[in-house]
Amino acid sequence: MQKYMTRQRRLLLDYLRAHPDVPLSAGQIAADMQDGPISASAVYRNLSDLEAEGKVRRLSRSGSREVFFQYMDAADCRNCLHLSCTRCGRSFHMHALGAAQLVRDVARNDQFQIDRSESVLYGICRECQAAGREDG
Amino acid sequence: MQKYMTRQRRLLLDYLRAHPDVPLSAGQIAADMQDGPISASAVYRNLSDLEAEGKVRRLSRSGSREVFFQYMDAADCRNCLHLSCTRCGRSFHMHALGAAQLVRDVARNDQFQIDRSESVLYGICRECQAAGREDG
DNA sequence: CTAGTTGCAAAGAGTTTGCATGGCG
C-alpha cells in the first residue's frame, strides 16, 4: 500500500488523470512514459498499489493477455457500468439509472448479483458506428 | 480453419462439452489433458480454430493474464449475455429477454451497440450468495 | 497420396520479483 508520494507516483497519477476514458494497458503506459524518470517496474508496482486503493480498476480485454487499467474518479464510478468500444478503445459510463436497472433486473431474473467494478460491456460506440456506416 | 477431425480434436471437443458452464483456461485444459494423446500446442491451436468457427468463445477474467475458453452450444448463445461468477467460476446465460432488453436500452440511452459475444458480466451467482450468507 | 495436424522445443509477449541504491517525510 502506498505511503510515500514519490515523483514516479505523481507522474503516473497525472498521466492517468489525463486519460480518463481510455483503458490503458500497463505496457502502453510504461512505453508512453519511458522517456520520463519512471521505470516499467515502477509503473507496474504503482498500478497494483493504486488498484488496491481503488483509484484504478484493472480490466482485461477478451483475447488479450495484456492487463488494462483505468483511472476511476472516486464515487463517480460506484454506480455505473463501463461500456468499452472495441474499435477505438475508449470507454464510457453507462447511464447510471440504466445500470441500476440492469443490476436489479438481473438480480431478480437470474438471481445473479452483478459486480459493477468487475464488469465491462464491449461493443461499438456512437462515433465508431457512424464511422463504420461511412466506410461501407 | 479446421478440415480434419483428428483424435486430438475429438478429445478436446469431448472435454469442452463435458464442462459446459465453466470458462476454462487454456493452460488448465492442457494440464487436465496432458496424460492423453494431445500436446499443449494442439490444445492452443484447436481452441483458436474452434473460436474462429464460433464453437468456443474466448474470454478474459479481470485480473488474470490467462485466457479462458467456454464451449458454446451453437445458436443457444447468440442472444444471451454471460454471467460469470467470480467465486465459483461457473458462468450462466443471462435470461435472453433481459439481454435483448439491455442491448436495446443501451443502444437507445447510451448510443452504444453492445456486442454480446464480447461481453460478460461478473458477479456472484445464487449458490455462492447463499454460501456467503452461511459463512458469515 | 498430400495437404492439414501434430509434438517438440525454442521463441515471444507481458508481468513479476530480488536486491542494492536512492529519496520521502
Next chain:
DNA sequence: CGCCATGCAAACTCTTTGCAACTAG
C-alpha cells in the same frame, strides 16, 4: 535517519511458432 520505493535485469507464466514427422480423407 529509517523505511519505503525505485531501477535494473533476471525469472516467470502463458501463449505462439518453426519444422520435421504423422495421418485423415
